[in-house]
Amino acid sequence: MTQTRSAADDLVRLLGPDRVFHDEATREAYARDATPLFHRRPDVVVTPASTAEVAEVVRYAAETGTPIVPRGAGSSLCAGAVALAGGISLVLTKMDAILEVSRPELLAVVQPGVTTIALDEAAGAQGLMFAPDPGSRTVSTIGGNIATCAGGLRGLKYGVTRNYVLGLEAVLGTGEVIRTGGRLVKDVAGYDLTRLFTGSEGTLAVITEATVGLLPRPAAAGYGLAYFGDLAGASTAVDAIVGAGILPATLEFLDNTCIRAVEDFAVLGLDVTAGALLLFGDDGDPATVERTVARMAEVCSSVPSCREVTLAADVAAADALLAARRCSLPALARLGTLTLLEDVSVPRPRMPEAVARIADIAARYGITMGTFGHAGDGNLHPTAVVDADDPAAVEAAHSAFAEVFRLAIDLGGTISGEHGIGAAKLPYLGARLGETHLGVLRRVKAAFDPAGILNPGKLGS
């Protein structure tokens, strides 16, 4: 407690009382992010308003060896924003200015606390868009998106956050401020630190400003829905769609467990006997979208196990189709009191096998697990729902997921496609990368953060 007080007192001296909080209620509110089962109160919460203030806090932390955990909206799904070693929760939501949107240069310059949707809306006002669309875009911040290299529902066509970060301003673990990249499409001067910081989960530097690429905003979007007897059928359809030279914005699937959970919850009239549901869609100019969606429907119909294909006639119908995908997680969550959402990714051709074997694993451990995900890019979200008060069930879910991670790696995939490693998946990182690779990560971290204060106990630790 004296420790807490003195760190807080020191920080108040540096930044003033309006930026530093250490009352019990504030510390409790920042004790978790969106990851279940990870909880620790930071000793002090700091809300800087400028890069200079961030640098001051980091310098102080480096001098005193105080852990410092950067945080945006706290929507992390890998406990990346939980201060598991105590110390400072560095909350960047007050640095939320959109400094510039340049239509001729197709870029925006923003502070890290800007929400993803606010950036996209600002771009939209000039006929542009910010392409990455993580599921939490209404709340997540750009700083957090970059720190975790967030993905989203249209990765196949548009890629992920890393494809849109042009330049960064960041505070290193020493308190030094550096700028990487800039307003350039081409720039090979030096190592690509912009990409290194993207997905570094706050372990190398604190991002204080970002220059991000924008795209012309598509004029229209269209969607359709197809049912298959099994996921292998849906997967065949996806392969056939991409094989036909179509690169659609949306290819999302639900397995039978998800279809039933969604139908029970939302009563959308879904076919609960289907083995898989595929939501397909594209964006672009209206004529192209109409043609592409029609072609995708045709390809789906030609797959032998396809049962039915529906096209959305208008925006309302499209929303109804999208609702099925959007409410998968909450629909599953209502089946129990603890929802564990995972994020493995496999090469697309291995997806049917992955989903079938994930179902086997769940059955073997006797837990309810539904899988939905981004069929276009092979990113799967197996989701276990258990009773939080049943330690055996929670343990079974963890064991099942350990097997799921091994399975993903065996299939040439990875343990996290877009949610990150954080504290939640660090125990499995060695299996994915190997000792040599882990050693390199540690040496990289030491170069940027010699005192080891930035988000300790996570990547590079």
Added chain:
Amino acid sequence: MTFTPDLLSRCISCGFCLPACPTYELTKDERSSPRGRIALMRALETGTLPMNDPGVAEESSFCLGCRACEVVCPAGVEYGQLLEEWRDATWRGRRRPVVVRALLRAVDRTWKVRLLGLFRRHARRRTGGSASLMLGCFERFLYPKVSRSAVALDPRLDVDPGQGCCGALHAHNGELAEGRALARKLGERLPGTIVTTSGGCAAHLADVLGRDRVVELSAWLSGPASAAGAALPGPAGPILVDGRPARIGLQDSCHLRNGLGVWREPRAILAALGEYVEVPGAASCCGAAGTYALVRPEDSAKVVAPKVDALRRLDLDILVTVNPGCTRQLQTAVRKAGLRTRVVHLAELAASARTDGSGR
């Protein structure tokens, strides 16, 4: 046990509620977000924070209770219910704001509520109809014309002047049992359908008596009234201002919209009365929030400020409310800002449009 366990465990901490929360918008502080407040409730439940923690007490009071978080919650957390349980547990004795204590005592007995309305010309005509008009406690005193307008719109509505308070005030301010008891008592006093002119009362009554017993006035006029056989006269035509249809906006009632899902109905009625203009942020709280404007006037003013800016830009002729607290809050805010926009309850505007088309 302070909280219903199923309600607390439903929150998956995803944070989707943050952008919907007016107090988080003011502070950008997790502590004053719905997710942060649920974290505090969990800490109270497990005993890792004491009931008298000053930060916890501050947050239970700072929350508007607007329930905007509920409609964006993918997991279906019933935050309004949790807040009622929270205040019920922590706003005990001297920890309850003095103003709130006084207000609750003023309307906790039927005779006191009747006294409030005694010298005010609120509606009091018995028709023996199957649907009763709820008079509200403070509404009958502050805005008696609202109930007169409601019966002018649907003359079949039965008005029992002996009715008491619905208890919403109590339920929202730490007297959950009393609030529910008052609602049940009102439900016995007014058998059949209860039509209300207050969104806050409607949501509370529906919660206790069941959704099928309670209909808010705009929803009543949009459907059940005609189904019940009321011969409602149509509007005489659009309300005219300087020879053109009046530009009319709406402020939603939070509990009506977020609790009962009623928001299309008042808009449809206003679209028939003039040129309907959607006010940006109409769905978000105006800062009245029951007793909030009295207990926390400074925060209430901060919440209403962006609304006043929007109204200044729109320069509306009329801004319509569907809850008496909102009427008072916006009348005050509009007057202070020196705007020409007239703030009036939907019942009054609709009734006047039918009589002389003046909107007065």
